[in-house]
Amino acid sequence: MMHCWIDVEDLIQSASTDNSREIPTPLSIPTDFYPTSVALSKGILLGLDADLVQRRDNYFAFFRLTIRSQLFLPETLRRHLAQHDHTAASSLALRYEHLPYFSHSLEVLLHSVLDDEVDQELNPESALLPTVLSFLSSFPDYLDILVQCTRKTEVRSWRTLFNHLPPPKELFEASLEKSMLKTAGGYLIVMQTLESNHSPDECVRLLQRAQQAGDWELCKELARFLMALDTSGETLRETIERMNVEMSKTESGSIGSRAPTVNGSRRSWTPKLINGVQSSTNSEE
Template sequence: MWWNVFGPGGGGRSLATFAKHNFLEMDIEFYPLAILPDRGIVLGLEPEIAIHKPKSLAMFKMATKTHLFLQTILRHLLTHNIDGEWEAYEFAKHYQDLGYFSHALEILLHNVLEDEAESGIGFEEGAVLPRVINFLQQFPHYLDVIVSCARKTEVALWEYLFSIVGTPKDLFEQCLAADQLKTATSYLLILHTLEPLVTTSQDTVRLLEKTLQAQDFELCKELVRFLNSIDSSGATLQQALSMVSVKH
């Protein structure tokens, strides 16, 4: 694959500028027909065979398949280029309005995390994960991408992930400060796994207060259900609700 590192429309600089690093290979599990650069996907076909057992008939058909390649290019830039973070941002900003842009960032983070967690390279020379984190921080999706990746990753990898991105508690506080209440709710699930019940309950009360102020009653219901799930006796929920009612 050859690409214009500045994304759709070009950026006024020749590909020759990036000739050393702008070739890469990508595995695709179907037959590619076209690249849709404005969408960041490869479009192709995959054969499917269905066996009709009673009559011993084989039915053959072609299915349309797509493959998202934004995360592949972004990782290549962040890994091999000296100015990789800047070049990755220049490339990615052309796609940030796509509905699945956050998903591409999440795949990027997940793939690098899994590859580097076993070696525990951390912030040592050659580590890509810190560069990925710095790159992700350029986008408003940052906190969402981190928590979404963590919730889809094995708990065994959390320690390594949060040693690079910061503690879940700090990220939760960032969500509260930025009024990203839905995202903060997602971090509560992680905090519940890592922190004592008392701490989680206190954080939930704080979030519930802000949610009530924002009149986001659907999110309030989610928080109430969360409190009820972490303590089936209902004591934690009653205590939290009493604390909120007292303050209001």
């Protein structure tokens, strides 16, 4: 555990003999190692972790020290948001927004708050999750942060999270509009899990966009997703057939449009049954 004060100037003024103000409560950051220093420009705590090593061929043991690190940005942002100090939280986030792991810090913040408030019936005034979500919505990676959080939490946490969010379909459409195809795939799984009247139209559209973008890895993941829903392969076959029909309509309705080509030959998706497993392959005309 490491204790620190966020505002040093406020601490100095409170500790002054000419001031009767109380010293502000320090921020407690839990750690599983012994903290030794702070890399302030990097937003991380540094410390040491000792492991006891004992070899069987010797009669002595020794400690092996390992350097450990931990982000302090999530806990600091959480303190500001809990105190409804959005200005301080935004100023702090702006200072570290250039870091490559800044989005991960926001994801850790959301994950920790969600874990604390899942399955709890809190008053809107005391719940911190809506405040955190409102704060995260001001960042460009907001949609991806939500999906990454769902991938690392249980399904029961999803309902608590999406009680404070727009319907997953709206987030799916927003991801498609921004060409965030893999993020849209994450919302597709959420829709399938939380919505009972889910339609395969979204999967068809996402497959089309993934094929147009040449993202064959995403196409493979979507095919596996459909096979997990229906092990007979019927759902996958119908989805690919619908996708081919939609592409044919698009090509016939546009002037001078052509299907994707490889070495000058047209390519289309055709379903084939191989060894009893429904799969999609590319065939050349």
